[in-house]
Amino acid sequence: MSIRDEIVENRRNRIARHGHSLGVHIPAQRNVPLVPFGQKPFLIAEVKRRSPSRGGIAPDVDPVEQVKLYRTHGVRNVSVLTEEDYFEGSLDDLLAVKTACPDLAILRKDFILDPEDIDVSFRAGADAVLLIAAILPDERLVMLAREAERYGLSVLLEVHDEADVAKARRIAPPLVGINARNLETFTIDPAAPLKLRRLIGWPARLVYESGIFSREDALVALSAGFSGLLVGEAVMRNPALGGELIDAFDWSGNDFWGKLYLREKGDGRPLVKVCGITNLEDAQAALDEGADVLGFVLADSPRHVTAAQLERFQRIDALKVGVVVAGHEAVIDSDIACLLERGIIHAVQFHGEEEPEYCCKAAFPYYKAIRAGTEADVQRIDHYRSVRVLVDAFQEGQPGGTGTVVAADLIEHARAKKPLWLAGGIGPGNVGEIISRFCPELIDASSRLERKPGKKDPKALRAFFKEIERASALS
Numbered sequence: 001m002s003i004r005d006e007i008v009e010n011r012r013n014r015i016a017r018h019g020h021s022l023g024v025h026i027p028a029q030r031n032v033p034l035v036p037f038g039q040k041p042f043l044i045a046e047v048k049r050r051s052p053s054r055g056g057i058a059p060d061v062d063p064v065e066q067v068k069l070y071r072t073h074g075v076r077n078v079s080v081l082t083e084e085d086y087f088e089g090s091l092d093d094l095l096a097v098k099t100a101c102p103d104l105a106i107l108r109k110d111f112i113l114d115p116e117d118i119d120v121s122f123r124a125g126a127d128a129v130l131l132i133a134a135i136l137p138d139e140r141l142v143m144l145a146r147e148a149e150r151y152g153l154s155v156l157l158e159v160h161d162e163a164d165v166a167k168a169r170r171i172a173p174p175l176v177g178i179n180a181r182n183l184e185t186f187t188i189d190p191a192a193p194l195k196l197r198r199l200i201g202w203p204a205r206l207v208y209e210s211g212i213f214s215r216e217d218a219l220v221a222l223s224a225g226f227s228g229l230l231v232g233e234a235v236m237r238n239p240a241l242g243g244e245l246i247d248a249f250d251w252s253g254n255d256f257w258g259k260l261y262l263r264e265k266g267d268g269r270p271l272v273k274v275c276g277i278t279n280l281e282d283a284q285a286a287l288d289e290g291a292d293v294l295g296f297v298l299a300d301s302p303r304h305v306t307a308a309q310l311e312r313f314q315r316i317d318a319l320k321v322g323v324v325v326a327g328h329e330a331v332i333d334s335d336i337a338c339l340l341e342r343g344i345i346h347a348v349q350f351h352g353e354e355e356p357e358y359c360c361k362a363a364f365p366y367y368k369a370i371r372a373g374t375e376a377d378v379q380r381i382d383h384y385r386s387v388r389v390l391v392d393a394f395q396e397g398q399p400g401g402t403g404t405v406v407a408a409d410l411i412e413h414a415r416a417k418k419p420l421w422l423a424g425g426i427g428p429g430n431v432g433e434i435i436s437r438f439c440p441e442l443i444d445a446s447s448r449l450e451r452k453p454g455k456k457d458p459k460a461l462r463a464f465f466k467e468i469e470r471a472s473a474l475s
Contacts, residue, residue: 037128042228098125128154133164224258302453393424432471
């Protein structure tokens, strides 16, 4: 039994013993105003004492004082967990918070199962309820959504996969939460909501749930088209973070991560980045064969292009990444920053010794590449907050483009940490085996697709993509 199913079963048993009020005195009538949920800026700060994945977070917190702190930092929407056994919440918390802060919009977050839960939520002061598609049969989900509407409550309908979206489609709710956390394993993949959002085919405001611990995480979600953020543990530990996250709503820039995952077909084929592009002919050839991303080396390299030369690629309709090698503080040239700001490149690949705390400040969107020569190198993946970390081969004195292959045992360790982005000596002749053996999410190829450094070989490109298609069809 998964953790999610265990929680649901436990809640059913509690309801059988104590009723839907769970032993809490709920007013016979609602005594507080109904406030529209989803006020801008659409940050939902949560009251959460503990979770199954993280254990105790703030077991002794006063929920009212916590919410008042949120309000001082500009928060207008609050989520109150009321599940007792795994999250140490209570309907008493909901009653207390809404009574003390009637101007705020309050979401009741629980594993809601029955129409009686909607009635209790309304009388206890909730302005909105969370409905989790994965735990509700189709007809029950429709019924609960309609019941909430009858009471005037907003519904945040949470989905985790394609099956959940199919259920939600019948309702076409105006608020959809996409959870980065797998509720069966309680692990987080920050890209999961970005992948699933493309399936929401009706007008809706999307809320990114779980995995937001910093302004950088917020920027990933907001740049990908999410209207709202639901944040729990991070603001429980640091309420002032709410203000920083609200500031992120004012950011404007390009949607690299969202556009990248719109290109994922879900057919077993990895995303493909062709790097070391220096001329328009090679760029178009790579795109014609099926490249998803073009890489341009802005660092010292035989494949180096200048910022001025990149202007020529502005009209190429493709995701473009600038590869830089910076120092520990990730300082990049102003002309590279200008390329990013103008959308001539869509992201920066940091390929040097940049430290995690400086990367997002220097450039966003970005991702980090590490050179893996030892197990200690692979462990560095955990230090970076970027959605993905590219694993390249280590060769002394050369940051990349060496044609060296990453050792198989290091690849295995890397893909146990995050979905695998792999570079290093990939080309026709080995890409098929790499796909079948390691199932990378993205492969990055350069030197083995060349006639000479900086000039691609059309035959190698064609053979490379044909091998990818064959291997993907079998995977």
